[in-house]
Amino acid sequence: MNFEIINPGTTKELLGAVNKLQKEKFRFGAGCTDLLMELKKKPEDGLTIINLSQVKDSSFSGIKKSAKGMRLGAMFTAHKIVVNEEIKNAFNVLHESAHNLASTQIRQVATVGGNLCTASPSGDIACALVALDATCEMLSTTGKRREINIKEFFIGVRTTAIGKNEVLYGIAVPANEKKTKTIHSNFIKIGTRRSMECSVVSLAYHIQVNEEGVIIKAGVSIGASAPTVRFAEEACDFLIGKKFKAISQKEKEEFAEKVLSYASPITDIRATSWYRKEVLFNISKSIFE
Amino acid sequence: MKKEKINKVIKHDISFKLNGKKVDCSIKGSTVLLDLLRDDLELKGTKAGCNEGECGACTVLVDDAPVNSCLYLAVNVNGKSVTTIEGLANGDGELHPVQESLVKSGAVQCGFCTSGMAMAIKAMVSQYESGQHVPGESGNNFPSREEIKKYLEGNLCRCTGYVKIVDSAEKLFSN
Numbered sequence: 296m297n298f299e300i301i302n303p304g305t306t307k308e309l310l311g312a313v314n315k316l317q318k319e320k321f322r323f324g325a326g327c328t329d330l331l332m333e334l335k336k337k338p339e340d341g342l343t344i345i346n347l348s349q350v351k352d353s354s355f356s357g358i359k360k361s362a363k364g365m366r367l368g369a370m371f372t373a374h375k376i377v378v379n380e381e382i383k384n385a386f387n388v389l390h391e392s393a394h395n396l397a398s399t400q401i402r403q404v405a406t407v408g409g410n411l412c413t414a415s416p417s418g419d420i421a422c423a424l425v426a427l428d429a430t431c432e433m434l435s436t437t438g439k440r441r442e443i444n445i446k447e448f449f450i451g452v453r454t455t456a457i458g459k460n461e462v463l464y465g466i467a468v469p470a471n472e473k474k475t476k477t478i479h480s481n482f483i484k485i486g487t488r489r490s491m492e493c494s495v496v497s498l499a500y501h502i503q504v505n506e507e508g509v510i511i512k513a514g515v516s517i518g519a520s521a522p523t524v525r526f527a528e529e530a531c532d533f534l535i536g537k538k539f540k541a542i543s544q545k546e547k548e549e550f551a552e553k554v555l556s557y558a559s560p561i562t563d564i565r566a567t568s569w570y571r572k573e574v575l576f577n578i579s580k581s582i583f584e
Numbered sequence: 585m586k587k588e589k590i591n592k593v594i595k596h597d598i599s600f601k602l603n604g605k606k607v608d609c610s611i612k613g614s615t616v617l618l619d620l621l622r623d624d625l626e627l628k629g630t631k632a633g634c635n636e637g638e639c640g641a642c643t644v645l646v647d648d649a650p651v652n653s654c655l656y657l658a659v660n661v662n663g664k665s666v667t668t669i670e671g672l673a674n675g676d677g678e679l680h681p682v683q684e685s686l687v688k689s690g691a692v693q694c695g696f697c698t699s700g701m702a703m704a705i706k707a708m709v710s711q712y713e714s715g716q717h718v719p720g721e722s723g724n725n726f727p728s729r730e731e732i733k734k735y736l737e738g739n740l741c742r743c744t745g746y747v748k749i750v751d752s753a754e755k756l757f758s759n
Contacts, residue, residue: 299594300613302659324657331616331655332636344613348660374649380719394718398738399704400640403649404656490737491638 296334298342300324306352306434312345313460314436321345323462325370325409328401347408347462354465364470366432369408369463373420377402385471388501391482392423398491408463411448414455417494417519421449423482425516425524426499430467436460442467449523472512475503479539483578487565494519495566496574498554500582502534508541510534520558520575530554530579542583551579598662602627603671611658618642618653621668629669629699633740640739643700644668650707652738669699672706681756682706689752693743701739705753708735712757726757 301316303309313321324330324344334342347370350356356370358379365382376382376393383390396402396410396419410420411431429445435458445466448456457463471478479502486492497518505511513531518524530553537546560571595610602625611620618635621627621644630653633641637655644653645667646660672680679687682705692698711717712726727735732753733746741749 296614297612298614300596300657300659302596327657328637328652328655331657334614335636346657346659348657349662377718378716383719397637398640399707399735400643400650400652400738401637401655403646403651490734 296331296338298334298339298344300344300346302346302349304349304351306350306355309345309347309350309462310434310436310438313462316343316345317436317460319343323347323412325406325412326372326401326404327409328397328405329409329413362470364468366465366467367407368465369406369411371407373397373402373405373407373410374399376407376420385478386423386427386468386501387478387480388423388426388482388499389420389468392419392484392499395419395482395484401491407466411445411466412455412457412463414449414451414453414523415493416452416521416523417497418524419482419484419494419497419518421445422497422499422516422518422524423501424466424468425526426501426514427468428514428526429469431463432465432467433457433461434464435462440464446526452522472503472505474505474511476506477504477508477539478502479504479582481582483581485574485578493565496520496560496571496578498575498578498582502539502582504539508538510537510539515554515579517554517557517575520560520571522559525557527554527557529556539583547580547583550583551576554579596659598659600661600663601665603667613657613659615658616654617644617646617651617656617658617661617666620658621653621666627668627670631696631699633696633700637738638740639697639700640704641697641700643703643739645703645707648707648710650704650738667703667706669702672702680706682709682752685752685755686749689748689755691744691748691752693741697739697741697743701736701741701749704736704739705756708732708753709756729754 301312303312321343324346355368359366373393373396410418431448433441483498484494485496499516501514503512513534515527515530560568562568599608631641633639635654637652642653647664682702
């Protein structure tokens with residue numbers, strides 16, 4: 296493993312470094328837990344790493360709350376998500392996804408931005424943020440700020456909508472609805488073991504229910520089931536207006552079918568396509584049980 | 585004859601606290617903390633196990649956070665404080681309570697995972713003491729047995745079957 300490294304200390308220096316390297320081969324290093332693994336196995340010649348860890352900018356590494364919701368800097372770590380009580384209370388799906396990510400040691404350094412930009416179909420935090428209808432905010436070397444919905448962020452396996460002259464700067468999660476009384480929010484990760492596991496199938500859901508017990512907003516997404524994390528829009532729409540506790544067996548199955556329609560899993564070393572579909576169907580139904 | 589490619593290697597100067605003492609060194613950008621500690625600074629207590637962040641044998645503390653030193657860029661310890669197993673006890677001949685508890689519980693067999701285990705347990709104790717732990721569990725002052733197992737999920741041991749390691753951590757909180 297051999298590469299050059301640039302250590303910008305400010306956002307201005309960071310954008311300057313990106314601009315300077317436009318014609319070269321470069322990668323961003325956030326927590327570097329995935330990147331170093333990859334480079335140890337497959338070293339790349341003439342590669343420069345832009346090290347994001349030393350950039351001092353609270354908008355890039357901190358958390359900010361407002362009436363509109365919550366904004367996480369791209370360098371916010373999984374550990375910081377896990378120990379944040381407000382995230383656990385308002386967006387449990389995000390808490391659970393971060394808590395089930397890899398191991399204690401990895402979570403100390405792994406970042407939200409890294410999890411998104413790696414764009415793995417089985418990205419845990421990515422899956423939760425899709426269910427939460429988050430917005431990705433990019434900074435460009437031209438000084439332009441661009442926002443896109445996370446559903447448009449993932450283009451394919453390990454491919455995102457970020458331009459070569461852009462950096463993922465932050466992720467905004469919209470606040471829960473004012474009329475929301477109860478939140479059913481969780482992340483179900485199926486793997487062959489409990490720790491250090493890459494999901495065989497994952498399901499993230501964030502369902503908001505009003506005082507009458509009626510579902511007013513729903514976000515459901517699936518991981519490790521298609522080339523990207525996918526938002527199961529029809530399944531979400533299906534739930535709106537229904538009473539959460541009165542969903543019938545038939546409706547549960549109909550919901551699970553709709554979730555499944557977004558899945559096109561592959562057969563690989565961890566599971567077969569058939570197994571992934573069966574599991575996804577069953578865990579989709581289990582949300583209501 | 586193949587022309588030998590000469591690459592100019594850029595070195596980075598870093599300065600950090602290692603087990604309480606200031607260290608200055610000049611390293612390659614691609615050096616990971618584990619190699620810096622073991623090869624350059626000759627602290628062999630930190631073990632190189634899998635080298636890919638799975639086993640936790642290389643766990644050290646960077647500003648009190650337990651990290652896999654095999655996946656941590658050495659340039660990123662600049663200005664920070666690193667604690668390895670060599671710096672856990674304070675040097676007066678006494679073991680650190682974490683080490684003491686591992687020994688008393690019979691939690692050490694071949695010993696290869698022990699440095700990493702000890703550092704992870706130390707980090708867990710510090711995080712519970714400072715309130716920097718997962719919210720809403722076990723009345724918040726001490727972890728349950730399940731929570732200890734969850735915390736130590738990134739440390740593999742192939743000898744003990746973990747029971748005595750978890751025992752040793754549990755005793756630290758019950759005292």
